[in-house]
Amino acid sequence: MSAVANAVVVARGLTKRYKNTAALGHASFEIAPGRIVGLIGPNGAGKTTALKAILGLTDFQGELSVLGLDPRKERGKLMEQVCFIADVAVLPRWIRVREAVDFVAHVHPRFDRKKCEAFLARTKLTPEQRVKQMSKGMIVQLHLALVMAIDARLLVLDEPTLGLDILYRKQFYQSLLEDYFDEDKTIIVTTHQVEEVEHILTDLMFIRDGRIVLDADMDAVGERFAEVMVGADRAAAARALKPIDERQVFGKSIFLFDGVARAQLEALGEIRRPAVSDLFVATMKGTYA
Amino acid sequence: MKTPVLNEMYWLVKREFWEHRGGFLWAPVITGGIFLLLNLMGIVTGEVLRVRHGITWEPSNNLNLFNRALAQGDMAKIGAGLDMMTFSTTALISIVMGFVVFFYCLGALYDDRNDRSILFWKSLPVSDTATVLSKLAAATVLAPAIAVVCGVVTGLLMLVMYAITLSLHGVGVWHLLTLAHPFRITGALIGTIPLYFLWSLPTMGWLLLCSAWSRSKPIRWAVALPVVIGVVLGWFHLLGSANASDWYWEHIVGRFLLSAFPGGWLGYMNLDNLGGGMAHAMDLIYLDNAYSALAAPSLWIDAGAGAVMILGAIWLRRWRDDT
Known part of the structure:
Protein backbone atom coordinates (compact mmCIF):
# COMPACT_ATOMS: atom_id res chain seq x y z
CA MET A 1 0.00 0.00 0.00
CA SER A 2 1.31 3.42 -0.83
CA ALA A 3 1.85 6.06 1.81
CA VAL A 4 -0.92 8.17 0.30
CA ALA A 5 -3.55 5.45 0.64
CA ASN A 6 -2.62 5.08 4.28
CA ALA A 7 -2.33 8.72 5.12
CA VAL A 8 -4.77 10.36 7.53
CA VAL A 9 -4.58 13.70 5.79
CA VAL A 10 -3.55 14.37 2.19
CA ALA A 11 -3.51 17.96 0.95
CA ARG A 12 -2.63 18.95 -2.61
CA GLY A 13 -2.46 22.59 -3.59
CA LEU A 14 -4.66 23.66 -0.68
CA THR A 15 -5.60 27.29 -1.31
CA LYS A 16 -7.87 29.67 0.53
CA ARG A 17 -8.31 33.35 -0.18
CA TYR A 18 -10.04 35.86 2.10
CA LYS A 19 -11.01 38.85 -0.05
CA ASN A 20 -7.56 40.08 -1.10
CA THR A 21 -5.24 38.09 1.16
CA ALA A 22 -4.26 34.48 0.68
CA ALA A 23 -4.52 32.52 3.93
CA LEU A 24 -3.25 29.38 2.22
CA GLY A 25 -1.30 29.31 -1.04
CA HIS A 26 -0.91 25.91 -2.64
CA ALA A 27 -0.04 24.12 0.57
CA SER A 28 0.67 20.40 0.08
CA PHE A 29 1.34 17.93 2.85
CA GLU A 30 0.60 14.47 4.12
CA ILE A 31 0.09 13.19 7.62
CA PHE A 60 -11.21 26.02 -0.10
CA GLN A 61 -9.62 25.31 -3.47
CA GLY A 62 -7.39 22.32 -4.11
CA GLU A 63 -7.57 18.72 -3.04
CA LEU A 64 -7.96 17.56 0.52
CA SER A 65 -8.76 14.15 1.84
CA VAL A 66 -9.14 13.41 5.54
CA LEU A 67 -9.46 9.73 6.48
CA GLY A 68 -10.37 9.19 2.83
CA LEU A 69 -13.30 11.62 3.02
CA GLY A 210 0.14 30.12 3.78
CA ARG A 211 2.94 27.82 2.66
CA ILE A 212 4.52 24.81 4.34
CA VAL A 213 8.19 25.80 4.71
CA LEU A 214 9.31 22.80 6.75
CA ASP A 215 7.78 19.35 6.90
CA ALA A 216 9.88 16.65 8.52
CA ASP A 217 9.86 14.10 11.31
CA MET A 218 11.81 14.97 14.43
CA ASP A 219 14.66 12.56 13.63
CA ALA A 220 15.13 14.18 10.26
CA VAL A 221 15.06 17.59 11.92
CA GLY A 222 17.83 16.46 14.26
CA GLU A 223 19.94 15.29 11.33
CA ARG A 224 19.33 18.26 9.11
CA PHE A 225 19.72 21.08 11.61
CA ALA A 226 22.56 21.55 14.03
CA GLU A 227 23.52 24.18 16.54
CA VAL A 228 27.17 24.82 17.15
CA MET A 229 28.77 26.94 19.85
CA VAL A 230 31.81 28.59 18.36
CA GLY A 231 34.57 30.65 19.97
CA ALA A 232 35.38 34.10 18.60
CA ASP A 233 38.49 32.74 16.83
CA ARG A 234 36.51 30.41 14.58
CA ALA A 235 33.45 32.61 14.05
CA ALA A 236 34.53 33.73 10.59
CA ALA A 237 34.97 30.11 9.47
CA ALA A 238 31.50 29.32 10.81
CA ARG A 239 29.97 32.25 8.93
CA ALA A 240 31.52 30.97 5.72
CA LEU A 241 29.31 27.86 6.01
CA LYS A 242 26.21 30.11 5.73
CA PRO A 243 24.43 29.57 9.05
CA ILE A 244 20.73 30.39 9.05
CA ASP A 245 21.03 32.10 12.42
CA GLU A 246 23.60 33.52 14.78
CA ARG A 247 23.33 34.72 18.35
CA GLN A 248 25.80 35.64 21.09
CA VAL A 249 26.06 34.01 24.50
CA PHE A 250 28.86 34.73 27.00
CA GLY A 251 31.28 35.94 24.37
CA LYS A 252 30.71 32.93 22.18
CA SER A 253 28.55 32.66 19.11
CA ILE A 254 25.84 30.09 18.59
CA PHE A 255 25.29 29.26 14.94
CA LEU A 256 22.37 27.35 13.50
CA PHE A 257 23.11 25.36 10.36
CA ASP A 258 20.76 23.79 7.86
CA GLY A 259 22.08 20.75 6.01
CA VAL A 260 25.80 21.21 6.64
CA ALA A 261 27.89 18.02 7.00
CA ARG A 262 28.55 16.92 10.60
CA ALA A 263 32.29 16.52 10.00
CA GLN A 264 32.61 20.16 9.00
CA LEU A 265 30.68 21.34 12.02
CA GLU A 266 32.55 19.19 14.52
CA ALA A 267 35.71 21.06 13.62
CA LEU A 268 34.08 24.32 14.74
CA GLY A 269 32.90 23.36 18.21
CA GLU A 270 30.34 21.48 20.23
CA ILE A 271 27.26 20.35 18.27
CA ARG A 272 23.82 20.37 19.85
CA ARG A 273 20.35 19.58 18.67
CA PRO A 274 18.61 22.90 18.20
CA ALA A 275 15.48 23.71 20.13
CA VAL A 276 12.36 23.92 17.97
CA SER A 277 11.80 27.47 19.15
CA ASP A 278 15.25 28.57 17.93
CA LEU A 279 14.64 26.80 14.66
CA PHE A 280 11.30 28.51 14.39
CA VAL A 281 12.72 31.96 15.03
CA ALA A 282 15.47 31.41 12.46
CA THR A 283 13.03 30.12 9.84
CA MET A 284 10.49 32.85 10.35
CA LYS A 285 12.96 35.74 10.30
CA GLY A 286 11.47 38.82 8.73
CA THR A 287 7.89 37.61 8.88
CA TYR A 288 6.58 40.76 10.51
CA ALA A 289 9.09 43.11 8.87
CA MET B 1 -23.28 2.61 14.92
CA LYS B 2 -25.17 5.70 13.89
CA THR B 3 -27.47 7.19 16.49
CA PRO B 4 -31.05 6.80 15.25
CA VAL B 5 -32.43 10.04 13.84
CA LEU B 6 -35.30 10.43 16.29
CA ASN B 7 -33.13 9.77 19.29
CA GLU B 8 -30.65 12.35 18.06
CA MET B 9 -33.46 14.87 17.53
CA TYR B 10 -34.77 14.19 21.03
CA TRP B 11 -31.39 15.03 22.54
CA LEU B 12 -30.90 18.07 20.35
CA VAL B 13 -34.27 19.47 21.43
CA LYS B 14 -33.46 18.59 25.03
CA ARG B 15 -30.24 20.53 24.65
CA GLU B 16 -32.28 23.57 23.55
CA PHE B 17 -34.51 23.13 26.57
CA TRP B 18 -31.51 23.02 28.92
CA GLU B 19 -30.14 26.22 27.47
CA HIS B 20 -33.46 28.06 27.34
CA ARG B 21 -35.23 26.65 30.36
CA GLY B 22 -35.89 30.20 31.56
CA GLY B 23 -37.86 31.16 28.46
CA PHE B 24 -39.49 27.86 27.61
CA LEU B 25 -40.51 26.76 31.10
CA TRP B 26 -40.15 29.48 33.72
CA ALA B 27 -41.66 32.31 31.68
CA PRO B 28 -45.03 30.50 31.26
CA VAL B 29 -44.97 29.16 34.82
CA ILE B 30 -44.22 32.58 36.30
CA THR B 31 -46.82 34.27 34.07
CA GLY B 32 -49.40 31.75 35.25
CA GLY B 33 -48.31 32.22 38.85
CA ILE B 34 -48.62 36.00 38.65
CA PHE B 35 -52.02 35.63 37.00
CA LEU B 36 -53.22 33.41 39.86
CA LEU B 37 -51.70 35.71 42.45
CA LEU B 38 -53.47 38.76 40.98
CA ASN B 39 -56.76 36.87 41.02
CA LEU B 40 -56.19 35.79 44.60
CA MET B 41 -55.42 39.37 45.58
CA GLY B 42 -58.62 40.45 43.84
CA ILE B 43 -60.62 37.91 45.79
CA VAL B 44 -59.01 38.89 49.10
CA THR B 45 -59.50 42.58 48.41
CA GLY B 46 -63.13 41.90 47.62
CA GLU B 47 -63.58 39.97 50.85
CA VAL B 48 -61.86 42.65 52.93
CA LEU B 49 -63.96 45.41 51.40
CA ARG B 50 -67.07 43.37 51.95
CA VAL B 51 -66.30 42.81 55.62
CA ARG B 52 -65.28 46.44 56.21
CA HIS B 53 -68.38 47.85 54.67
CA GLY B 54 -70.61 45.25 56.26
CA ILE B 55 -72.03 44.06 52.98
CA THR B 56 -73.66 40.70 53.43
CA TRP B 57 -74.03 38.17 50.73
CA GLU B 58 -77.38 36.87 49.80
CA PRO B 59 -76.41 33.36 48.91
CA SER B 60 -79.94 32.32 48.25
CA ASN B 61 -80.30 35.15 45.82
CA ASN B 62 -77.23 34.04 43.96
CA LEU B 63 -78.27 30.46 44.08
CA ASN B 64 -81.54 31.43 42.58
CA LEU B 65 -79.67 33.22 39.87
CA PHE B 66 -77.71 30.13 39.06
CA ASN B 67 -80.73 27.90 39.33
CA ARG B 68 -82.66 30.20 37.09
CA ALA B 69 -79.87 30.08 34.59
CA LEU B 70 -79.92 26.32 34.73
CA ALA B 71 -83.65 26.23 34.52
CA GLN B 72 -83.47 28.28 31.38
CA GLY B 73 -81.30 25.61 29.86
CA ASP B 74 -78.35 27.89 29.43
CA MET B 75 -75.90 25.41 30.81
CA ALA B 76 -74.03 25.64 27.55
CA LYS B 77 -73.55 29.36 28.15
CA ILE B 78 -72.11 28.82 31.60
CA GLY B 79 -69.89 26.06 30.30
CA ALA B 80 -68.62 28.33 27.54
CA GLY B 81 -67.96 31.08 30.06
CA LEU B 82 -65.96 28.75 32.27
CA ASP B 83 -64.11 27.44 29.21
CA MET B 84 -63.31 30.98 28.23
CA MET B 85 -61.84 31.61 31.67
CA THR B 86 -59.66 28.52 31.27
CA PHE B 87 -58.70 29.56 27.79
CA SER B 88 -57.91 33.17 28.72
CA THR B 89 -54.91 32.09 30.80
CA THR B 90 -53.56 30.08 27.87
CA ALA B 91 -54.07 33.08 25.60
CA LEU B 92 -52.10 35.28 27.95
CA ILE B 93 -49.31 32.73 28.32
CA SER B 94 -49.26 32.28 24.54
CA ILE B 95 -48.48 35.95 24.09
CA VAL B 96 -45.55 35.59 26.49
CA MET B 97 -44.50 32.48 24.55
CA GLY B 98 -44.68 34.48 21.30
CA PHE B 99 -42.06 36.89 22.64
CA VAL B 100 -39.91 34.06 24.01
CA VAL B 101 -39.97 32.19 20.70
CA PHE B 102 -39.28 35.36 18.71
CA PHE B 103 -36.10 36.16 20.60
CA TYR B 104 -35.14 32.51 20.85
CA CYS B 105 -35.16 32.14 17.05
CA LEU B 106 -33.32 35.41 16.62
CA GLY B 107 -30.46 34.11 18.76
CA ALA B 108 -30.66 30.42 17.90
CA LEU B 109 -28.04 30.42 15.14
CA TYR B 110 -26.22 33.55 16.25
CA ASP B 111 -25.42 33.29 19.96
CA ASP B 112 -23.16 30.26 19.66
CA ARG B 113 -21.26 31.95 16.83
CA ASN B 114 -20.93 35.03 18.99
CA ASP B 115 -19.49 33.18 22.00
CA ARG B 116 -17.62 30.71 19.75
CA SER B 117 -19.23 27.67 21.36
CA ILE B 118 -20.27 26.76 17.80
CA LEU B 119 -16.76 25.28 17.57
CA PHE B 120 -17.76 22.77 20.22
CA TRP B 121 -21.14 21.94 18.66
CA LYS B 122 -19.52 21.55 15.27
CA SER B 123 -16.98 19.13 16.69
CA LEU B 124 -19.77 16.59 17.17
CA PRO B 125 -21.14 14.37 14.40
CA VAL B 126 -24.44 16.25 14.15
CA SER B 127 -25.46 17.58 10.74
CA ASP B 128 -26.30 21.24 10.33
CA THR B 129 -29.72 20.19 9.03
CA ALA B 130 -30.44 18.33 12.27
CA THR B 131 -29.18 21.28 14.33
CA VAL B 132 -31.39 23.85 12.59
CA LEU B 133 -34.43 21.56 12.58
CA SER B 134 -34.00 20.88 16.30
CA LYS B 135 -34.12 24.61 16.96
CA LEU B 136 -37.22 24.91 14.79
CA ALA B 137 -38.82 22.02 16.71
CA ALA B 138 -37.98 23.63 20.05
CA ALA B 139 -39.70 26.84 18.94
CA THR B 140 -42.75 25.38 17.20
CA VAL B 141 -43.49 22.21 19.18
CA LEU B 142 -41.77 22.25 22.56
CA ALA B 143 -42.48 25.88 23.47
CA PRO B 144 -46.21 25.80 22.53
CA ALA B 145 -46.69 22.42 24.23
CA ILE B 146 -45.29 23.78 27.50
CA ALA B 147 -47.35 26.96 27.09
CA VAL B 148 -50.57 24.97 26.60
CA VAL B 149 -49.94 22.77 29.63
CA CYS B 150 -49.09 25.77 31.81
CA GLY B 151 -52.08 27.71 30.45
CA VAL B 152 -54.62 24.95 31.07
CA VAL B 153 -53.27 24.14 34.53
CA THR B 154 -53.40 27.84 35.47
CA GLY B 155 -56.92 28.12 34.08
CA LEU B 156 -58.14 25.11 36.06
CA LEU B 157 -56.47 26.34 39.24
CA MET B 158 -58.22 29.67 38.76
CA LEU B 159 -61.59 27.96 38.34
CA VAL B 160 -61.00 25.96 41.52
CA MET B 161 -59.97 29.11 43.35
CA TYR B 162 -63.23 30.86 42.48
CA ALA B 163 -65.24 27.73 43.20
CA ILE B 164 -63.76 27.54 46.69
CA THR B 165 -64.45 31.23 47.33
CA LEU B 166 -68.05 30.90 46.24
CA SER B 167 -68.62 27.71 48.19
CA LEU B 168 -67.34 29.46 51.33
CA HIS B 169 -70.34 31.71 50.84
CA GLY B 170 -72.62 28.80 50.50
CA VAL B 171 -72.90 28.86 46.75
CA GLY B 172 -72.55 25.36 45.46
CA VAL B 173 -70.76 25.92 42.24
CA TRP B 174 -68.86 22.68 42.13
CA HIS B 175 -71.46 21.12 39.93
CA LEU B 176 -71.24 24.11 37.62
CA LEU B 177 -67.63 23.27 37.04
CA THR B 178 -68.73 20.00 35.51
CA LEU B 179 -70.22 22.10 32.74
CA ALA B 180 -66.73 23.19 31.67
CA HIS B 181 -64.78 21.17 29.12
CA PRO B 182 -61.16 21.32 30.31
CA PHE B 183 -60.18 18.16 28.45
CA ARG B 184 -61.80 19.28 25.25
CA ILE B 185 -60.00 22.62 25.51
CA THR B 186 -56.68 21.01 26.30
CA GLY B 187 -57.13 18.65 23.38
CA ALA B 188 -58.06 21.50 21.05
CA LEU B 189 -55.10 23.60 22.14
CA ILE B 190 -52.63 20.75 21.75
CA GLY B 191 -54.24 19.83 18.44
CA THR B 192 -53.62 23.39 17.27
CA ILE B 193 -49.84 23.04 17.61
CA PRO B 194 -49.40 21.64 14.06
CA LEU B 195 -51.42 24.60 12.79
CA TYR B 196 -49.17 26.92 14.78
CA PHE B 197 -46.19 25.23 13.17
CA LEU B 198 -47.49 25.93 9.67
CA TRP B 199 -48.65 29.40 10.56
CA SER B 200 -45.41 30.47 12.19
CA LEU B 201 -43.08 29.04 9.51
CA PRO B 202 -42.54 32.34 7.66
CA THR B 203 -41.57 34.11 10.89
CA MET B 204 -39.44 31.21 12.11
CA GLY B 205 -37.74 30.96 8.72
CA TRP B 206 -37.04 34.66 8.53
CA LEU B 207 -35.70 34.87 12.09
CA LEU B 208 -33.54 31.76 11.72
CA LEU B 209 -32.23 33.07 8.42
CA CYS B 210 -31.28 36.41 9.98
CA SER B 211 -29.83 34.57 12.96
CA ALA B 212 -27.61 32.45 10.72
CA TRP B 213 -26.69 35.38 8.47
CA SER B 214 -25.95 38.22 10.85
CA ARG B 215 -22.44 39.02 12.01
CA SER B 216 -23.68 41.25 14.80
CA LYS B 217 -27.07 42.09 16.33
CA PRO B 218 -29.39 39.91 14.21
CA ILE B 219 -32.36 42.04 15.28
CA ARG B 220 -31.10 44.78 12.99
CA TRP B 221 -31.59 42.55 9.96
CA ALA B 222 -34.73 40.86 11.20
CA VAL B 223 -36.69 43.92 12.26
CA ALA B 224 -35.01 47.03 10.90
CA LEU B 225 -34.71 45.79 7.32
CA PRO B 226 -38.40 45.01 6.69
CA VAL B 227 -39.51 48.11 8.58
CA VAL B 228 -37.21 50.42 6.60
CA ILE B 229 -38.41 48.88 3.33
CA GLY B 230 -41.99 49.37 4.53
CA VAL B 231 -41.34 53.01 5.30
CA VAL B 232 -39.77 53.53 1.87
CA LEU B 233 -42.80 51.89 0.24
CA GLY B 234 -45.00 54.14 2.32
CA TRP B 235 -43.19 57.10 0.84
CA PHE B 236 -44.01 56.03 -2.68
CA HIS B 237 -47.57 55.58 -1.60
CA LEU B 238 -47.58 59.18 -0.39
CA LEU B 239 -46.16 60.26 -3.70
CA GLY B 240 -49.16 58.70 -5.34
CA SER B 241 -47.56 55.63 -6.92
CA ALA B 242 -48.03 51.92 -6.17
CA ASN B 243 -50.39 51.04 -3.35
CA ALA B 244 -48.21 48.13 -2.32
CA SER B 245 -47.64 49.54 1.12
CA ASP B 246 -50.68 48.11 2.90
CA TRP B 247 -50.22 44.73 1.32
CA TYR B 248 -46.57 44.82 2.32
CA TRP B 249 -47.24 45.59 5.98
CA GLU B 250 -49.88 42.92 6.26
CA HIS B 251 -48.31 40.10 4.27
CA ILE B 252 -44.59 40.69 4.64
CA VAL B 253 -44.06 42.42 7.97
CA GLY B 254 -47.07 40.75 9.57
CA ARG B 255 -46.20 37.27 8.43
CA PHE B 256 -42.40 37.57 8.75
CA LEU B 257 -42.32 39.15 12.18
CA LEU B 258 -45.60 38.71 14.00
CA SER B 259 -46.53 35.12 13.26
CA ALA B 260 -44.55 33.88 16.24
CA PHE B 261 -47.74 34.74 18.12
CA PRO B 262 -50.37 32.01 17.83
CA GLY B 263 -53.93 32.69 16.72
CA GLY B 264 -53.21 34.90 13.74
CA TRP B 265 -54.83 32.28 11.55
CA LEU B 266 -58.26 33.37 12.83
CA GLY B 267 -58.51 35.73 9.90
CA TYR B 268 -57.97 32.85 7.48
CA MET B 269 -60.67 30.68 8.98
CA ASN B 270 -64.00 29.89 7.45
CA LEU B 271 -66.44 31.26 9.99
CA ASP B 272 -69.65 30.60 8.08
CA ASN B 273 -70.50 27.42 10.00
CA LEU B 274 -69.86 28.98 13.35
CA GLY B 275 -72.84 29.25 15.68
CA GLY B 276 -73.65 32.64 17.13
CA GLY B 277 -73.93 33.77 20.72
CA MET B 278 -72.14 33.16 23.95
CA ALA B 279 -72.65 29.40 23.92
CA HIS B 280 -70.57 29.11 20.78
CA ALA B 281 -67.81 31.53 21.76
CA MET B 282 -65.30 28.76 22.24
CA ASP B 283 -66.03 27.05 18.94
CA LEU B 284 -63.33 29.21 17.39
CA ILE B 285 -60.58 27.15 18.95
CA TYR B 286 -62.04 23.75 18.22
CA LEU B 287 -60.10 21.86 15.65
CA ASP B 288 -62.61 21.43 12.85
CA ASN B 289 -63.01 25.20 12.79
CA ALA B 290 -59.38 26.15 13.40
CA TYR B 291 -58.16 23.90 10.61
CA SER B 292 -60.50 25.51 8.10
CA ALA B 293 -57.68 28.08 7.88
CA LEU B 294 -55.78 25.49 5.82
CA ALA B 295 -58.12 26.21 2.93
CA ALA B 296 -56.49 29.62 2.45
CA PRO B 297 -53.82 29.30 -0.28
CA SER B 298 -51.79 32.19 1.10
CA LEU B 299 -51.19 30.24 4.32
CA TRP B 300 -49.49 27.55 2.26
CA ILE B 301 -47.57 30.03 0.15
CA ASP B 302 -46.25 31.74 3.29
CA ALA B 303 -45.34 28.38 4.85
CA GLY B 304 -43.47 27.48 1.65
CA ALA B 305 -41.56 30.76 1.83
CA GLY B 306 -40.71 29.92 5.44
CA ALA B 307 -39.43 26.49 4.45
CA VAL B 308 -37.20 28.04 1.77
CA MET B 309 -35.75 30.46 4.32
CA ILE B 310 -35.07 27.57 6.68
CA LEU B 311 -33.16 25.81 3.91
CA GLY B 312 -31.20 29.04 3.53
CA ALA B 313 -30.48 29.06 7.26
CA ILE B 314 -29.20 25.47 7.06
CA TRP B 315 -26.92 26.38 4.16
CA LEU B 316 -25.59 29.41 6.03
CA ARG B 317 -25.06 27.35 9.16
CA ARG B 318 -22.97 24.95 7.13
CA TRP B 319 -20.80 27.50 5.35
CA ARG B 320 -20.80 30.73 7.35
CA ASP B 321 -17.14 31.31 8.07
CA ASP B 322 -16.70 33.85 10.79
CA THR B 323 -13.09 34.27 11.72
Missing part, protein backbone atom coordinates in the same frame (compact mmCIF):
# COMPACT_ATOMS: atom_id res chain seq x y z
CA ALA A 32 0.57 9.50 8.38
CA PRO A 33 -1.34 7.62 11.08
CA GLY A 34 0.13 7.29 14.57
CA ARG A 35 1.93 10.64 14.43
CA ILE A 36 1.81 13.73 16.61
CA VAL A 37 2.29 16.65 14.27
CA GLY A 38 3.10 20.15 15.43
CA LEU A 39 1.80 22.75 13.00
CA ILE A 40 3.79 25.80 13.97
CA GLY A 41 3.61 29.26 12.44
CA PRO A 42 3.43 32.94 13.30
CA ASN A 43 0.09 34.70 13.73
CA GLY A 44 -1.80 34.90 10.48
CA ALA A 45 0.32 32.25 8.76
CA GLY A 46 -2.69 30.11 7.91
CA LYS A 47 -2.58 27.50 10.70
CA THR A 48 -6.18 27.91 11.75
CA THR A 49 -7.35 28.08 8.14
CA ALA A 50 -5.59 24.79 7.41
CA LEU A 51 -7.21 23.17 10.43
CA LYS A 52 -10.62 24.58 9.50
CA ALA A 53 -10.26 23.12 6.02
CA ILE A 54 -9.39 19.72 7.51
CA LEU A 55 -12.44 19.92 9.78
CA GLY A 56 -14.76 20.96 6.96
CA LEU A 57 -15.49 24.31 8.59
CA THR A 58 -14.45 26.35 5.60
CA ASP A 59 -14.49 26.12 1.84
CA ASP A 70 -13.85 15.05 1.51
CA PRO A 71 -14.45 17.38 4.46
CA ARG A 72 -16.61 19.65 2.30
CA LYS A 73 -19.06 16.96 1.29
CA GLU A 74 -18.91 14.30 3.99
CA ARG A 75 -18.52 16.33 7.13
CA GLY A 76 -21.13 14.47 9.17
CA LYS A 77 -19.44 11.14 8.56
CA LEU A 78 -16.01 12.62 9.10
CA MET A 79 -16.81 14.06 12.51
CA GLU A 80 -17.52 10.59 13.89
CA GLN A 81 -13.81 9.90 13.46
CA VAL A 82 -12.38 13.33 14.13
CA CYS A 83 -12.35 15.34 17.33
CA PHE A 84 -11.15 18.83 17.90
CA ILE A 85 -10.49 21.28 20.64
CA ALA A 86 -10.42 24.63 18.93
CA ASP A 87 -9.03 27.19 21.31
CA VAL A 88 -9.61 27.20 25.05
CA ALA A 89 -13.02 27.79 26.54
CA VAL A 90 -15.36 27.21 23.61
CA LEU A 91 -17.65 25.05 25.72
CA PRO A 92 -21.03 26.80 26.06
CA ARG A 93 -21.09 28.75 29.30
CA TRP A 94 -24.55 27.60 30.39
CA ILE A 95 -23.91 23.86 30.19
CA ARG A 96 -23.44 21.67 33.28
CA VAL A 97 -20.89 18.86 33.46
CA ARG A 98 -23.72 16.31 33.70
CA GLU A 99 -25.50 17.80 30.69
CA ALA A 100 -22.38 17.92 28.55
CA VAL A 101 -21.61 14.24 29.25
CA ASP A 102 -25.24 13.23 28.67
CA PHE A 103 -25.47 15.11 25.41
CA VAL A 104 -22.24 13.85 23.89
CA ALA A 105 -23.05 10.31 25.07
CA HIS A 106 -26.29 10.38 23.13
CA VAL A 107 -25.21 12.05 19.91
CA HIS A 108 -21.74 10.57 19.50
CA PRO A 109 -21.69 6.90 18.50
CA ARG A 110 -18.06 6.41 19.54
CA PHE A 111 -18.27 7.98 23.00
CA ASP A 112 -17.41 5.85 26.02
CA ARG A 113 -19.24 7.24 29.02
CA LYS A 114 -17.36 5.19 31.63
CA LYS A 115 -14.05 6.43 30.34
CA CYS A 116 -15.24 10.02 30.47
CA GLU A 117 -16.50 9.63 34.03
CA ALA A 118 -13.21 8.07 35.05
CA PHE A 119 -11.33 11.11 33.71
CA LEU A 120 -13.72 13.47 35.45
CA ALA A 121 -13.28 11.61 38.74
CA ARG A 122 -9.65 12.68 38.69
CA THR A 123 -10.62 16.35 38.57
CA LYS A 124 -12.44 18.61 40.98
CA LEU A 125 -15.37 18.99 38.59
CA THR A 126 -18.81 18.14 39.97
CA PRO A 127 -21.81 17.00 37.86
CA GLU A 128 -23.93 20.06 38.61
CA GLN A 129 -21.18 22.57 37.94
CA ARG A 130 -21.71 24.97 35.05
CA VAL A 131 -18.97 25.98 32.64
CA LYS A 132 -19.42 29.63 33.62
CA GLN A 133 -18.41 28.73 37.19
CA MET A 134 -15.16 27.11 36.07
CA SER A 135 -11.67 28.46 35.59
CA LYS A 136 -10.11 28.20 32.14
CA GLY A 137 -8.06 25.24 33.30
CA MET A 138 -11.15 23.39 34.52
CA ILE A 139 -12.98 24.05 31.25
CA VAL A 140 -10.12 22.44 29.38
CA GLN A 141 -10.20 19.49 31.79
CA LEU A 142 -13.86 18.95 30.99
CA HIS A 143 -13.30 19.32 27.26
CA LEU A 144 -10.40 16.92 27.38
CA ALA A 145 -12.43 14.37 29.36
CA LEU A 146 -15.14 14.53 26.69
CA VAL A 147 -12.70 14.26 23.81
CA MET A 148 -10.53 11.51 25.27
CA ALA A 149 -13.59 9.31 25.78
CA ILE A 150 -14.27 9.43 22.04
CA ASP A 151 -12.59 6.72 20.05
CA ALA A 152 -11.54 8.97 17.18
CA ARG A 153 -8.77 8.45 14.64
CA LEU A 154 -7.76 12.08 14.34
CA LEU A 155 -7.59 14.69 17.08
CA VAL A 156 -7.06 18.32 16.11
CA LEU A 157 -5.91 20.76 18.78
CA ASP A 158 -5.81 24.47 17.99
CA GLU A 159 -4.00 26.34 20.77
CA PRO A 160 -5.50 24.02 23.39
CA THR A 161 -3.56 25.41 26.34
CA LEU A 162 -3.55 29.15 25.64
CA GLY A 163 -3.89 31.11 28.85
CA LEU A 164 -3.58 28.10 31.17
CA ASP A 165 -1.07 27.96 34.00
CA ILE A 166 1.89 25.62 33.81
CA LEU A 167 0.27 22.91 35.96
CA TYR A 168 -2.74 22.61 33.69
CA ARG A 169 -0.56 22.76 30.58
CA LYS A 170 1.70 19.93 31.73
CA GLN A 171 -1.26 17.87 32.88
CA PHE A 172 -2.99 18.39 29.54
CA TYR A 173 -0.19 17.00 27.42
CA GLN A 174 0.61 14.28 29.93
CA SER A 175 -2.99 13.02 29.86
CA LEU A 176 -2.97 13.05 26.08
CA LEU A 177 0.20 10.98 25.89
CA GLU A 178 -0.57 8.53 28.68
CA ASP A 179 -4.27 7.96 28.37
CA TYR A 180 -5.17 8.76 24.81
CA PHE A 181 -2.49 8.48 22.20
CA ASP A 182 -1.70 5.16 20.51
CA GLU A 183 -0.44 4.02 17.12
CA ASP A 184 -3.94 4.13 15.58
CA LYS A 185 -4.50 7.72 16.51
CA THR A 186 -3.13 10.88 15.00
CA ILE A 187 -2.87 14.25 16.65
CA ILE A 188 -2.36 17.60 14.96
CA VAL A 189 -1.56 20.43 17.34
CA THR A 190 -0.91 24.12 16.82
CA THR A 191 0.56 26.18 19.60
CA HIS A 192 2.84 29.10 20.31
CA GLN A 193 4.25 27.38 23.37
CA VAL A 194 6.62 25.29 21.29
CA GLU A 195 8.92 24.35 24.18
CA GLU A 196 6.12 22.48 25.87
CA VAL A 197 5.21 20.27 22.96
CA GLU A 198 8.51 19.66 21.25
CA HIS A 199 9.35 16.58 23.27
CA ILE A 200 6.04 14.91 22.42
CA LEU A 201 5.99 15.71 18.69
CA THR A 202 6.93 13.09 16.15
CA ASP A 203 6.66 15.48 13.22
CA LEU A 204 7.19 19.15 12.71
CA MET A 205 5.52 21.38 10.17
CA PHE A 206 6.32 25.07 9.83
CA ILE A 207 3.85 27.23 8.01
CA ARG A 208 4.59 30.74 6.80
CA ASP A 209 2.45 33.00 4.64
